[in-house]
Amino acid sequence: MDKNINFRMKVLVVDDFATMRKIVRNILKQIGFDNLVEAEDGQAALQVLKNENIGLVVTDWNMPNMTGLELLEKIRTDPQTAKLPVLMVTAEGLKENVVAAVKAGVNNYVVKPFTAEILQEKIEQIFKKLAG
Template sequence: MNRDINILVVDDFSTMRRIVKNLLKELGFKNFDEADDGATAWPMVQTGKYQLIVSDWNMPKMTGIELLKRVRADEKLKDTAFLLITAEAKKSQILEAAQAGVDGYIVKPFTAATLAEKLQKVFERYNARLAKKKAASGK
């Protein structure tokens, strides 16, 4: 797992953004930007700078699931790794996130170990998606 990637942390609570960034730092990641909701994040995501988006689900203006759907619908961005963080553990939400193409789903509260485990799975999916795309293009 490359720890020099660019990560966008999206949450409407600054305390939660700080917690997520600190946990990511504990895991060796260094490059972060942050946004306070999906509407603020979307123009940042459109730059194509980020390899990973870590987003809360419940936010004003644009939710994390709406942001995920926009990312997956955009040809240039659709392969971006996406981890949703939420207080909701309802089956219907987990199913909606899976159908929208989320790479990982984590329920609050969580530890650095849980985050590390989820990120490992996120990057396994991300790398598989890139390998499949590369094979399909014949490169």
């Protein structure tokens, strides 16, 4: 377990597909996070961010109304959340997306399907960097 990660922090899972939210939640729980909230789209996610103290956002890329990238951009332009760690979930074969997200300031990304180990590694990378 990584000492840089506070497993008590609240993690926000954003995905329009309920099954996918469940899967991500399960994996996050497996890693050790149990303080989880979810949102079914970007708009709802922003609302949650306004009201709650979120430590990490795990968002899908491909969502109706507001893409993960647009959500990320909104998070980065709001001074309240500009530094909030964001992890993007994406699908293989969509490389332009990943590069665009990284340029927009995503902290890390993970390609579906992923295992708990992979996600944990990505999250550890994020917080190691933030701590360093």
